Amino acid sequence: xxSLDCRLGxxxxxxxxDAVILDSADRVLAKAKVACTPxxxxxxxxxxxxxxxxxxxxxxRITHVMLGTTHATNAVLERRMLRRVAVIRVGxxxxxxxxxMFGWPNDLASAVCVAATxxxxxxxxxxxxxxxxxxxxxxxxxxxxxxxxxxxxITSVFAPVSPRHxxxxxxxxxRELGEVHVSLxxxxxxxxxxxxxxxxxxxxxxxxxxxxxxxxxxxxLAAHELRPVTFFAQNDGTLMALDHAxxxxxxxxxxxxxxxxxGAAFLTGTADSLVADVGGTSTDVGVLAxxxxxxxSQGVEIGGIRTNFRMPDLVTIALGGGTVVAGDPAAxxxxxxxxxxxxxxxxxxxxxxxxxxxxxxxxxxRASLGDPGLIGRHRSLLQSAxxxxxxxxxxxxxxxxxxxxxxxxxxxxxGSILVPDDLPGISEVIRPEHFDAANAVGAAIASVSGQVDRxxxxxxxxxxxxxxxxxxxxxxxxxxxxxxxxAVQIVEIEEIPLAYLTTPAVRIRVKAAGALGGLHExxxxxxxxxx
Amino acid sequence: xxxxxxxxSLRALARGCAILGAGGGGDTRIGLLEALQATEDYGPxxxxxxxxxxxxxxxxxxxxxGAPTVHIEKIENGSEGIRLRQHLEDVTxxxxxxxxSAEIGGSNGLNPIVWAARIGxxxxxxxxxxxxxxxxxxxxxxxxxxxxxxxxxxxxxxxxIVFRTISGDWTERLARAAAVEFGGAAAxxxxxxxxxxxxxxxxLGTVSLAIRIGLAVSTAQRSPVAExxxxxxxxRLVTGKISDVERRTxxxxxxxxxxxxxxxxxxxxxxxxxxxxxNLVALEQGRVAASVPDLISVLDSETAEAxxxxxxxxGQRVTVIAxxxxxxxxxxxxxxxxxxxxFGYDFDYVPVEELASAVT
Numbered sequence: 001x002x003s004l005d006c007r008l009g010x011x012x013x014x015x016x017x018d019a020v021i022l023d024s025a026d027r028v029l030a031k032a033k034v035a036c037t038p039x040x041x042x043x044x045x046x047x048x049x050x051x052x053x054x055x056x057x058x059x060x061r062i063t064h065v066m067l068g069t070t071h072a073t074n075a076v077l078e079r080r081m082l083r084r085v086a087v088i089r090v091g092x093x094x095x096x097x098x099x100x101m102f103g104w105p106n107d108l109a110s111a112v113c114v115a116a117t118x119x120x121x122x123x124x125x126x127x128x129x130x131x132x133x134x135x136x137x138x139x140x141x142x143x144x145x146x147x148x149x150x151x152x153x154i155t156s157v158f159a160p161v162s163p164r165h166x167x168x169x170x171x172x173x174x175r176e177l178g179e180v181h182v183s184l185x186x187x188x189x190x191x192x193x194x195x196x197x198x199x200x201x202x203x204x205x206x207x208x209x210x211x212x213x214x215x216x217x218x219x220x221l222a223a224h225e226l227r228p229v230t231f232f233a234q235n236d237g238t239l240m241a242l243d244h245a246x247x248x249x250x251x252x253x254x255x256x257x258x259x260x261x262x263g264a265a266f267l268t269g270t271a272d273s274l275v276a277d278v279g280g281t282s283t284d285v286g287v288l289a290x291x292x293x294x295x296x297s298q299g300v301e302i303g304g305i306r307t308n309f310r311m312p313d314l315v316t317i318a319l320g321g322g323t324v325v326a327g328d329p330a331a332x333x334x335x336x337x338x339x340x341x342x343x344x345x346x347x348x349x350x351x352x353x354x355x356x357x358x359x360x361x362x363x364x365x366r367a368s369l370g371d372p373g374l375i376g377r378h379r380s381l382l383q384s385a386x387x388x389x390x391x392x393x394x395x396x397x398x399x400x401x402x403x404x405x406x407x408x409x410x411x412x413x414x415g416s417i418l419v420p421d422d423l424p425g426i427s428e429v430i431r432p433e434h435f436d437a438a439n440a441v442g443a444a445i446a447s448v449s450g451q452v453d454r455x456x457x458x459x460x461x462x463x464x465x466x467x468x469x470x471x472x473x474x475x476x477x478x479x480x481x482x483x484x485x486x487a488v489q490i491v492e493i494e495e496i497p498l499a500y501l502t503t504p505a506v507r508i509r510v511k512a513a514g515a516l517g518g519l520h521e522x523x524x525x526x527x528x529x530x531x
Numbered sequence: 532x533x534x535x536x537x538x539x540s541l542r543a544l545a546r547g548c549a550i551l552g553a554g555g556g557g558d559t560r561i562g563l564l565e566a567l568q569a570t571e572d573y574g575p576x577x578x579x580x581x582x583x584x585x586x587x588x589x590x591x592x593x594x595x596x597g598a599p600t601v602h603i604e605k606i607e608n609g610s611e612g613i614r615l616r617q618h619l620e621d622v623t624x625x626x627x628x629x630x631x632s633a634e635i636g637g638s639n640g641l642n643p644i645v646w647a648a649r650i651g652x653x654x655x656x657x658x659x660x661x662x663x664x665x666x667x668x669x670x671x672x673x674x675x676x677x678x679x680x681x682x683x684x685x686x687x688x689x690x691x692i693v694f695r696t697i698s699g700d701w702t703e704r705l706a707r708a709a710a711v712e713f714g715g716a717a718a719x720x721x722x723x724x725x726x727x728x729x730x731x732x733x734x735l736g737t738v739s740l741a742i743r744i745g746l747a748v749s750t751a752q753r754s755p756v757a758e759x760x761x762x763x764x765x766x767r768l769v770t771g772k773i774s775d776v777e778r779r780t781x782x783x784x785x786x787x788x789x790x791x792x793x794x795x796x797x798x799x800x801x802x803x804x805x806x807x808x809x810n811l812v813a814l815e816q817g818r819v820a821a822s823v824p825d826l827i828s829v830l831d832s833e834t835a836e837a838x839x840x841x842x843x844x845x846g847q848r849v850t851v852i853a854x855x856x857x858x859x860x861x862x863x864x865x866x867x868x869x870x871x872x873x874f875g876y877d878f879d880y881v882p883v884e885e886l887a888s889a890v891t
Binding site: 122193313 | 607
């Protein structure tokens with residue numbers, strides 16, 4: 001009987017789907033890269049099949065699978081497979097000045113929303129009731145429209161201060177509609193009613209999509225007689241258990257870049273550095289701080305809809321291995337088009353007709369791929385394009401930096417052969433082994449996080465007690481999401497005092513993270529429950 | 532010159548108000564959504580000049596008082612302004628002819644439009660500050676000796692208080708306390724005045740100025756920051772990166788400082804901003820580069836989007852600009868109300884254009 005000690009990491013990107021197998025010592029045993037398929041699940045299935053057949057892979061040892069995917073984003077962008085949602089806001093008579101989904105693209109609003117209402121209730125910033133909660137209005141609304149809804153999204157004013165009106169509304173949904181999916185805003189987003197409501201509605205709409213991807217993956221694994229414990233990667237580069245991901249699919253929506261940065265950290269053993277992830281179509285430059293991606297202070301837009309999720313703070317440029325080179329040597333034009341996953345047919349060095357940045361890398365001696373003889377008359381254009389691409393990359397690096405002085409850059413991703421060894425502002429370029437699978441490695445290194453983002457009212461013992469309460473809650477959330485209780489640490493604390501108020505109130509955001517619990521036990525362990 | 536404010540003008544106005552907020556006044560994004568929804572539901576609002584209104588008609592200065600963080604969670608009902616107007620008319624016995632923003636900087640630059648759409652009255656192309664300030668009596672009407680009474684406040688539930696005070700300072704004190712009881716934010720009107728008075732006692736043309744600023748930024752062919760500076764005659768203090776942020780809250784006001792480290796042509800320079808809800812003072816090598824009541828705004832170097840004091844973060848790429856304030860703030864009374872000493876600094880105000888020319 002083989003030992004049960006391996007993890008399978010899968011990352012679905014814009015161009016390729018990557019898969020790796022790591023053992024319990026975090027060694028990469030096998031990896032695979034396949035082109036994405038339009039339906040995503042085909043690419044996942046193929047990546048699984050390929051990596052399990054790779055030399056070094058022993059499928060029978062796999063106990064856990066971790067998936068980072070763009071399927072949720074694509075579902076929103078393409079309006080595909082979205083569930084129908086009844087939208088309830090608890091906040092009248094406040095908040096009527098901006099109704100739910102105001103400003104959404106019309107086709108997305110009509111694809112997602114069955115009906116929306118704003119009922120009396122909600123919380124004040126200091127925890128009082130805004131007005132009494134109107135449960136009858138919720139029941140009436142559900143009586144009228146509930147039959148057409150696959151799910152219900154509930155958002156109350158100041159739910160981050162107290163979720164009690166959301167919980168009351170959820171009870172009424174259960175009473176009226178039975179076991180229909182309910183998304184509650186306090187479990188999904190932070191302060192900022194409209195962004196949190198948007199995220200909550202999207203979450204309810206995406207519940208089916210997450211289930212489909214999970215089933216497709218399970219089917220692909222079952223074909224190899226594997227039934228590992230399944231995790232999804234989320235926006236901050238940490239994991240959540242499958243049952244958690246099925247309930248909060250929107251939290252997986254930006255996991256790709258975070259996975260690459262986490263993977264770069266892991267492959268190099270570095271906690272603080274710059275990271276350039278060069279793919280087929282674009283390059284993301286981000287910052288690794290304290291082992292995690294530095295997060296943006298701005299909420300992220302998904303398909304034109306503002307949410308208040310924190311995403312990795314990235315500078316993204318249209319520069320990738322498949323990026324098309326045009327113009328002349330004096331003025332090369334780089335992208336933004338890319339041949340994407342058709343690189344192996346279209347690039348010059350592979351016998352194609354389209355000059356790409358991969359050809360530039362070969363022409364300037366940075367990579368030996370395909371047949372350099374096929375570059376021919378394009379040589380000077382390609383060399384000039386490489387210099388121009390270096391300038392674009394240097395500019396992106398400079399924009400993401402937080403301080404003067406040179407820093408190390410970790411180059412990862414299949415297109416990172418484009419990155420030169422010398423770049424302004426960079427002390428050294430680190431090219432880890434398995435650089436081309438850093439994203440899938442990042443998914444598989446198995447860290448789990450918990451977060452708190454709420455308004456606190458520091459009492460007599462003030463700040464300290466509020467911070468302790470928030471930290472404790474974040475740790476509990478991390479453990480609930482599957483982290484090993486012995487390994488959880490606070491990785492980030494942010495305090496933002498509320499301005500223009502005479503009573504002290506402070507918004508506190510704490511993140512805790514730790515290694516996945518029970519990783520090296522036999523896989524009879526239960527899946528960690530979601531909070 | 533009366534003009535209808537279409538959605539594009541409202542979007543430009545929101546950008547402009549954020550920049551005129553000088554770091555304070557609250558996020559304009561929700562105010563914009565409210566204005567877009569109100570004008571979609573009730574029809575567009577007319578912007579009028581004071582010369583288009585009769586002398587003895589009433590102008591209602593109005594806005595929200597309280598915490599911007601409350602505002603992004605507890606969005607307004609939309610009918611607050613209807614009650615302000617009704618009670619103001621009941622108490623004074625005069626008809627309100629138009630609404631005016633008490634404060635063009637930040638979210639209060641948009642509130643009167645939301646309410647005017649419902650009421651069916653125009654909005655005046657003027658305000659009480661030409662920027663954002665934290666306190667109720669820091670308005671041009673106060674400097675001109677206009678009585679703050681009667682003050683009317685209301686919330687989204689329909690509670691109304693009408694009160695009279697012996698001074699603008701007492702109005703500030705009572706209104707701030709009431710705003711907390713209302714749940715951290717409330718709608719208010721004070722310093723009501725006639726059209727004839729308003730011609731002397733307000734900062735004129737600021738709504739159209741904010742729209743021009745917004746359009747300069749959104750239609751810029753090359754650098755939005757450069758277009759903005761050209762449009763308003765602003766002074767560029769530094770272009771660089773935020774290299775240090777220190778913030779604390781005392782008595783309900785965010786205080787702190789921000790250091791910007793120059794990059795590119797400003798490489799090697801360090802600019803320090805002192806802030807207290809708004810950006811108050813810019814210092815370079817111990818020398819004042821700009822100060823209140825002139826406007827100091829921190830802009831995203833690429834998009835020229837204003838970055839509020841609450842959202843300034845380490846590592847951001849910013850350009851700091853300073854704009855001359857309205858002359859009313861440069862009078863003795865103006866400096867007493869909102870000059871450097873009013874905010875606890877021990878130096879005399881020097882206009883930004885003089886400070887800038889002293890450098891070059």
